[in-house]
Amino acid sequence: MITKFQGQGSTVRHASGRYLMIWEYAASDAHGFHTGEIIREYRLMDHPLDGWRLYCPPDRMRSHLDRALLDPSWDGLRDQFETLPAPGCACCGAYNKFDRTWRCTDGTVRCEKHAKRNPCAIEGCKRTTAARQGWYSNDDWLCGTHWRIACPPRSALRRAYHRLFRLKKKIGRSTPELNARYWRLMRGIISRARGRDCGAEDLAAEVAKAMGWAA
Template sequence: MILETDMFLAEHRASGRYLKSDFHARPRDGMAYEPYYWLVSNPFAADVLYSRRGWEMTFASEKNGWNLVADHFDIVPRPGCKCCGSTNIMLHIDMEKDFRDHPSIRCYKHKDRNPCAIEGCQRTTALKGSVRTTDAWLCSEHWKRFCPPRSARRRAYRSFFNKAKKLGLTSKDRWPADLEDGYWRFWELLIRNARARHAATGALDPSEINRLFGWTE
């Protein structure tokens, strides 16, 4: 799952909207154009810079009083594809919802994919049904790491399927409400725990570094 991109926006703290600019023509004053600014709710329509430093320099400037409103804005990453971080044209965006961490944002390449739930991982799986989410799947590497074979977590996970099997059901069948609710409570806890442990130990392990650089052990 990719949270950050290489594009940055200025987000207004009070409203959660984003800074946008354009220009008025003023030829009579001897000035070709005059900038004007407003706030928009759609981050894909807002002004974008390719570094945080660019925005920091803007808000440090005394020109036009930017330094006076610096504490009204946060510099945030522009939303991107949750699978790869691409900020090209996105699909399946609900313009009425909050974009800041919208799980359904996908690029064209990944429009039918869901990402691994662990931040920074670019492995994906085929979309099952129509639900685009960022917390319903762990890739094989992170599954083994955070729910290892013969562990208590793996036994707890398998227990739901064993109970369903005793009822003559499979994972594709509709489970009783109490069994299904219990499974999803367990899954949400597993994902929260995996993300917390991953954040505490760092984004990349040695095998991931080797894979990225094409090294072999």
């Protein structure tokens, strides 16, 4: 998913990665009178905010979806769909269905309060920072607490991080190589903070390279 926090209800994702939208309306005759027939229109949308939301207990989601796909043309296709937690604001989890929840340039979601903020990359942490120059991401920033945990003072990681900035200052500008090295190091630090496999050997090699220890 592209959100840190679960919003309200669930959304339906197709195996292609797109999201199911279903419109239901009553059919009318030539005189505008309802015929009693229910018309369903189906479409796959690129973003979960545009998809169909299910508001029912988790144990009923699958059956609710199956009932919605009653058209015989869906036979053999129903298993291509799965229900997932619907996205909410990546900073606080809020969701407002009255057009006050927005998708950002990278596909992440923000509420009105956090329209120009980025969240700490750690799941459940609600600390935020400004989205400078319109850069939106859920994965690029650690709050002070999680930064100190993942990259302790005087550690090799911290020294490697600061050395990249000294190299940038010495050169007088950022270069594509320095920028790539910075993000490789940051991705490893953030993965480490999340308790995930950060590629310990790759991270150690990147620290050694930043510190000038690599052969």
